[in-house]
Amino acid sequence: MTGSVWRPLLFLDVDGPLIPFGALSQPYPTFATGSEPLGADANPLLARVDPEHGPRLAALPCEVVWATTWMADANECIAPRIGLPQLAVVDWPEPSDIDDQDERSGLHWKTRTLVAWAAGRPFAWVDDEVTDTDRAWIAAHHRGRALLHRVDPRRGLTGSDYAALDSWLRRLV
Structure with a gap:
């Protein structure tokens, strides 16, 4: 964990929030960036990452964490495309270390790790897979404030998502 202990954290997923997917009948907009051209071996989904996410994320009053x-590929592939510095990265448990009971109860496999990583700090979790089960578990097991913000994966982060995050985070600082 890095950064000031007084700033809230923003745990950010990539697939869904930054790389939209799942729309059935429309092509996604693509974005070229001057700093990070797509090479022949690059993930073609990277062209869906809007470079405006970087300034919008940087303007939020929090510490952004992948x-x-x-x-770590997020720091190599995504951060330069959107103009962000290297960010802290949550290390996930091995699949064999994830509690099968969590899966059966509907708890997301990221939930316990994010709460442990936050260590009581307030956090927002931006993902396309958070559920009410995760909200209830975090409310019962995390001593700090938490916002679990579900993003529609077909659209990715939008202006209204940023407004909601900014409003919640500013109430903490």
Whole structure:
């Protein structure tokens, strides 16, 4: 964990929030960036990442942390495309270490790790897979404030998502 202990955390997923997917009948907009051209071996989904996410995320009063299966690749592939510095990255447990009971009860496999990583600090979790089960578990097991913000994966983060995050985070600082 890095950064000031007084700033809230924003745990950010990539697939869904930054890379929209799942729309049935429309093509996604694509974005070229001057700093990070797509090479022949690059993930073609990276072209869906809007470079405006970087300034919008940087303007939020929090410490942004990658909470994605992209792990360190988010710093190599996503951060430069949107103009963010290297961010802290949540290390996930091995699949064999994830509690089967959590899966049966509907608890997301990221939930316990994010609460442990936050260590009592307030946090927002931006993901397309959070559920009421995660909200209830976090309310019972996390001593700080938490906002679990579900993003529609077909659209990704929108202006209204940023407004909701900004409003919640500013009430904490």
